[in-house]
Amino acid sequence: xxxxxxxxxxxxxxxxxxxxxxxxxxxxxxxxxxxxxxxxxxxxxxxxxxxxxxxxxxxxxxxxxxxxxxxxxxxxxxxxxxxxxxxxxxxxxxxxxxxxxxxxxxxxxxxxxxxxxxxxxxxxxxxxxxxxxxxxxxxxxxxxxxxxxxxxxxxxxxxxxxxxxxxxxxxxxxxxxxxxxxxxxxxxxxxxxxxxxxxxxxxxxxxxxxxxxxxxxxxxxxxxxxxxxxxxxxxxxxxxxxxxxxxxxxxxxxxxxxxxxxxxxxxxxxxxxxxxxxxxxxxxxxxxxxxxxxxxxxxxxxxxxxxxxxxxx
Ligand SMILES: [Zn+2]
Numbered sequence: 174x175x176x177x178x179x180x181x182x183x184x185x186x187x188x189x190x191x192x193x194x195x196x197x198x199x200x201x202x203x204x205x206x207x208x209x210x211x212x213x214x215x216x217x218x219x220x221x222x223x224x225x226x227x228x229x230x231x232x233x234x235x236x237x238x239x240x241x242x243x244x245x246x247x248x249x250x251x252x253x254x255x256x257x258x259x260x261x262x263x264x265x266x267x268x269x270x271x272x273x274x275x276x277x278x279x280x281x282x283x284x285x286x287x288x289x290x291x292x293x294x295x296x297x298x299x300x301x302x303x304x305x306x307x308x309x310x311x312x313x314x315x316x317x318x319x320x321x322x323x324x325x326x327x328x329x330x331x332x333x334x335x336x337x338x339x340x341x342x343x344x345x346x347x348x349x350x351x352x353x354x355x356x357x358x359x360x361x362x363x364x365x366x367x368x369x370x371x372x373x374x375x376x377x378x379x380x381x382x383x384x385x386x387x388x389x390x391x392x393x394x395x396x397x398x399x400x401x402x403x404x405x406x407x408x409x410x411x412x413x414x415x416x417x418x419x420x421x422x423x424x425x426x427x428x429x430x431x432x433x434x435x436x437x438x439x440x441x442x443x444x445x446x447x448x449x450x451x452x453x454x455x456x457x458x459x460x461x462x463x464x465x466x467x468x469x470x471x472x473x474x475x476x477x478x479x480x481x482x483x484x485x486x
Pocket of ligand 1: 200201202204209210223225
């Protein structure tokens with residue numbers, strides 16, 4: 174039955190690309206030049222670009238198919254029209270969950286201020302030792318906490334697309350342990366989405382200090398894994414953003430999984446190899462070094478992906 178369904182969909186929308194359980198077709202609504210309509214034969218369809226979605230594939234067949242195709246589809250799905258009718262009315266009425274926001278620590282002092290208190294000296298010297306410049310501090314809105322729960326930590330806040338803080342990382346610069354203490358909230362956020370330019374190359378790194386080196390258009394994963402359901406992945410596919418993967422040297426498998434996922438969605442993807450330069454993560458490099466390696470990195474296609482994969486074993 175799946176084969177028959179696919180045959181009908183192919184006659185309507187042309188060839189498809191198989192990704193796991195899903196099939197990528199050209200979207201008949203936004204007509205993006207790449208296959209962006211993701212079809213799951215059991216769960217429905219969704220376009221990554223224009224957002225058109227339905228849990229009921231028959232809607233596609235009814236709209237774009239001829240009488241025979243519609244009859245045939247119905248014959249093996251046993252769908253009755255009344256279902257389609259009520260789904261049409263109510264199917265798209267899903268409530269968006271309220272976006273996650275997080276208050277910055279009460280003791281947060283911005284290092285972007287002109288007159289800084291004496292307690293800021295250690296935080297500033299720590300940042301200097303990591304190569305973070307005054308310009309970086311302004312751009313990333315970096316601050317610190319002299320006291321409180323996040324005492325003696327440099328704080329880098331994240332802002333969502335509407336400008337509300339939705340996460341932060343707090344890195345110890347003194348004796349506080351553990352090194353990182355972050356708010357206990359879900360991590361399916363896009364760190365500093367507010368500042369991301371989806372039309373430019375985007376570098377994906379592991380940590381915030383890596384992002385500061387690789388940036389300004391860089392996003393840290395903060396230990397999370399990108400899946401198709403991740404907000405970051407959805408935005409990347411929606412905007413067709415060219416991606417540079419520059420994860421830590423010891424995260425090779427994670428990096429290759431990400432590369433493969435991006436290739437499956439026909440994205441332009443580059444893998445920045447920092448191991449050749451003796452670094453274990455981007456944060457250890459200078460901005461100039463990173464920029465130089467990045468600009469010399471060729472795009473990965475399916476052939477070079479296999480080569481990478483075999484040499485990574
Ligand atoms: Zn579309």
